[in-house]
Amino acid sequence: MKRKRSLVRRTAAAVAAGAAALTLAACGGANDGGGSAGHGGHNASASASAPASAPASQGRHNAADVAFAKGMIPHHRQAVEMADLAPERAGSPEVEKLAAEIKKAQDPEIRTLSGWLTSWGEEVPADDAAMDHSTHGMEGMDGMMTDQEMRGLEDASGEAFDTAFLELMIKHHEGAVAMARTEQADGAHAPAKKMAGEIITSQSAEIERMNRLLGKG
Numbered sequence: 001m002k003r004k005r006s007l008v009r010r011t012a013a014a015v016a017a018g019a020a021a022l023t024l025a026a027c028g029g030a031n032d033g034g035g036s037a038g039h040g041g042h043n044a045s046a047s048a049s050a051p052a053s054a055p056a057s058q059g060r061h062n063a064a065d066v067a068f069a070k071g072m073i074p075h076h077r078q079a080v081e082m083a084d085l086a087p088e089r090a091g092s093p094e095v096e097k098l099a100a101e102i103k104k105a106q107d108p109e110i111r112t113l114s115g116w117l118t119s120w121g122e123e124v125p126a127d128d129a130a131m132d133h134s135t136h137g138m139e140g141m142d143g144m145m146t147d148q149e150m151r152g153l154e155d156a157s158g159e160a161f162d163t164a165f166l167e168l169m170i171k172h173h174e175g176a177v178a179m180a181r182t183e184q185a186d187g188a189h190a191p192a193k194k195m196a197g198e199i200i201t202s203q204s205a206e207i208e209r210m211n212r213l214l215g216k217g
Helices: 002-032 035-039 042-059 063-089 093-119 147-155 158-186 190-213
Strands: none
Touching (some): 063 093, 063 158, 063 190, 093 158, 093 190, 147 158, 158 190
């Protein structure tokens, strides 16, 4: 009976030892096979250093970021000027509401873009730059209105204003979306690229909304 118990104990010990050996081999195999990421290896250290490098990448900017900010500021300013005409001229409550939303969204972006340029040691476009198309090479390419189109919008009212406002603002938004796509493709400043993405999303949605108001959606 004693010998039988002893044999059982030795068998159990052998099984336990074998299981331990298999566990160690599995760990060792994971390390040898490049799985060090899960055991404090290269990938883990890279992840640990990522947060420290993030602010540096967000602070970096290039010529595309500067061009985006310098172009979008007068572009947004003109959209705000257009929106400011709506309360006294719009014939449709929907158009007046849209104009108010455009102004509410773009005014803060103008301030943010201006702050970036100042922090980069760049000149912020003058307040009248929105209408000085020739100095920016912006007319047509980005949907900016001409002086004649702006005067026509100022002189319109009711349904005529609504139609002109929507048609011109669609072109204006399409230009902004194109500028934002360029920033996303070529820019380096993370916050600017994020703003570009938000402009693409919000203004694309507004284009669809304006087309519906024109009966085109």
